[in-house]
Amino acid sequence: MKIIHNISQCVSMAGGPRRGKAMAEAGIITQAAVLIDGESIQEVGPSEELLHKHPLAERIDAGNKAVVPGFVDPHTHLIWAGDRSNEFEMRLQGRTYMEIMAAGGGILATLTATRKASLEELVAQSLERALRAFSYGTTTMEAKTGYGLDLETEFKQLEAILVLNKIGPLEVVPTYMGAHAIPQEYKGDTAGYTNWLSEVGLPETKNWWLQHAGGQPLPFVDVFCEKGVFEIKETRQILERSLELGFPIKLHADEFENLGGASLAADLGAVSADHLVKTSMEDIQRLGESETVAVSLPGTPFGLGQTEYTPARAIIEAGGYLALATDLNPGTTWNESMQFIQALSCRYLKLTPAEALTGSTINSAKAILRDQVIGSIEPGKQADLLILATDDYRNLSYRYGTNLVSIVVKKGILYPNRDV
Numbered sequence: 001m002k003i004i005h006n007i008s009q010c011v012s013m014a015g016g017p018r019r020g021k022a023m024a025e026a027g028i029i030t031q032a033a034v035l036i037d038g039e040s041i042q043e044v045g046p047s048e049e050l051l052h053k054h055p056l057a058e059r060i061d062a063g064n065k066a067v068v069p070g071f072v073d074p075h076t077h078l079i080w081a082g083d084r085s086n087e088f089e090m091r092l093q094g095r096t097y098m099e100i101m102a103a104g105g106g107i108l109a110t111l112t113a114t115r116k117a118s119l120e121e122l123v124a125q126s127l128e129r130a131l132r133a134f135s136y137g138t139t140t141m142e143a144k145t146g147y148g149l150d151l152e153t154e155f156k157q158l159e160a161i162l163v164l165n166k167i168g169p170l171e172v173v174p175t176y177m178g179a180h181a182i183p184q185e186y187k188g189d190t191a192g193y194t195n196w197l198s199e200v201g202l203p204e205t206k207n208w209w210l211q212h213a214g215g216q217p218l219p220f221v222d223v224f225c226e227k228g229v230f231e232i233k234e235t236r237q238i239l240e241r242s243l244e245l246g247f248p249i250k251l252h253a254d255e256f257e258n259l260g261g262a263s264l265a266a267d268l269g270a271v272s273a274d275h276l277v278k279t280s281m282e283d284i285q286r287l288g289e290s291e292t293v294a295v296s297l298p299g300t301p302f303g304l305g306q307t308e309y310t311p312a313r314a315i316i317e318a319g320g321y322l323a324l325a326t327d328l329n330p331g332t333t334w335n336e337s338m339q340f341i342q343a344l345s346c347r348y349l350k351l352t353p354a355e356a357l358t359g360s361t362i363n364s365a366k367a368i369l370r371d372q373v374i375g376s377i378e379p380g381k382q383a384d385l386l387i388l389a390t391d392d393y394r395n396l397s398y399r400y401g402t403n404l405v406s407i408v409v410k411k412g413i414l415y416p417n418r419d420v
C-alpha cells in the first residue's frame with residue numbers, strides 16, 4: 001500500500017463521463033490523499049484523515065502540488081516509420097494537404113516507409129513517441145494502423161501495438177484503419193478497395209487478432225470519411241460490415257469537408273466521431289442526443305496552420321460528450337502532448353480548464369470504451385495519475401510548451417520525470 005498525501009487539489013473526475021454542461025464539474029478535493037493498493041486506487045479523501053487511518057502505508061509527499069488522472073489520448077496514428085517535414089515546407093509554400101495526398105505524397109508517403117520498415121524498426125520509432133507521450137502524462141493511448149493498407153503491413157502495425165504493450169508502461173489500445181486511404185494498387189477504384197475491405201481486409205484482420213492477441217477484445221475499426229477518400233456510401237458499407245463482424249467502430253468525420261459523417265456515426269452507434277471541424281448544426285444535434293463521443297483534435301488545424309476549429313461550445317450546448325486527442329501523426333500534427341491540446345482547447349475551442357481536463361481524462365476514456373477502468377481517481381479504478389509541478393491544475397491549460405507533470409503514476413508504479 002502507498003499513500004500519496006499533501007495534495008493541494010486532487011482533481012478526481014469521479015462519477016463517470018460527463019455530457020454537456022456537466023463537463024465543467026471536475027470533482028476537486030483540496031488537501032487530499034490517495035491510497036493505492038497494488039495497481040488500483042483504494043481510497044481518496046482528506047490528507048490528514050487518510051494518513052491517520054493508514055499509518056503503515058508507504059508515504060509519498062506530493063509537496064502540496066495538484067494531482068489529476070493520467071491523460072487518455074483516444075486518437076493517434078502512433079505506429080509509423082519515417083518523417084514528412086518536407087511536406088510541412090511544401091504547405092508553407094502554398095500546397096494544400098489534400099493536394100499533396102492526391103499527388104502521391106501524404107499518407108501514401110508514410111505508407112511506403114512503413115511497408116519498408118522491419119517490425120523492430122517500426123517498434124523502435126513508435127516507442128520513442130510513446131515514451132515521450134508518457135512523460136507528458138499520457139498513460140493510455142489509442143493507436144491506429146492505416147499506414148500499410150495491405151494485410152502484411154497492417155498486421156505488422158498491429159503486432160507493433162502488441163509489442164509496445166508488452167514493453168510498457170504506456171498502454172496502447174488498437175484500431176484497425178485499413179480505410180485510411182486508397183492504396184496505389186486500387187488507384188481510381190474506391191469501390192473495389194471498399195469491397196476488398198469488406199470481403200478480405202476486415203475478416204482477415206479479425207482472424208489475425210483472434211490468433212495473436214491472446215483473448216484481448218477486438219480492435220476498433222476507423223474510416224477516413226472525406227471527399228475524395230471514403231465518402232458516405234463506402235463509409236457506411238465498411239462500418240456496417242465491421243459491426244456485423246463484432247468490431248466497435250469510430251470515424252474520421254468533417255476534417256476538411258462536411259459529408260454528414262458525424263450523423264452517420266451517431267446513427268450506427270459508433271463509439272466516437274473524430275475531428276469535427278466542418279460539422280453542421282444538424283450533425284451536432286444528432287451527436288448531442290447520442291452516446292457517440294465527439295472527439296476534437298485541435299492540434300490538427302493548428303499543425304496545418306488553419307484557423308477553423310471544432311465548434312465545441314455548440315456540441316456542449318447540445319448536450320454532447322466531448323473528448324480531446326492529439327491525432328499524433330507524421331502528416332498534420334506531430335505532437336505527443338495532451339497538455340498542449342488542453343492549452344489549444346481553451347484558446348480556440350473556448351473550453352474552461354476543467355472542461356479541457358474532463359475531455360482529456362474521463363470523457364476520452366469513454367471514447368475508447370475504457371471509462372470503467374481509467375479516466376478518474378476513485379476507489380476501484382486503475383491507479384493511473386499524475387503529480388503535477390504546480391499546485392493549481394488550471395496551469396495545465398494556462399501554461400504551455402513545457403512539461404508540468406513531475407511524476408507519472410501508472411498502475412500504481414511511480415515514474416518520475418527528471419528535470420521537472
Ligand code: NIG
Binds near residue numbers: 107
Ligand atoms: O487524422 N486524416 C487522416 N489521417 C490523419 C493524417 C494522417 C497523415 O497525414 O499521415 C489525420 O489528420
Ligand code: FE
Binds near residue numbers: 075076077327
Ligand atoms: Fe486522425
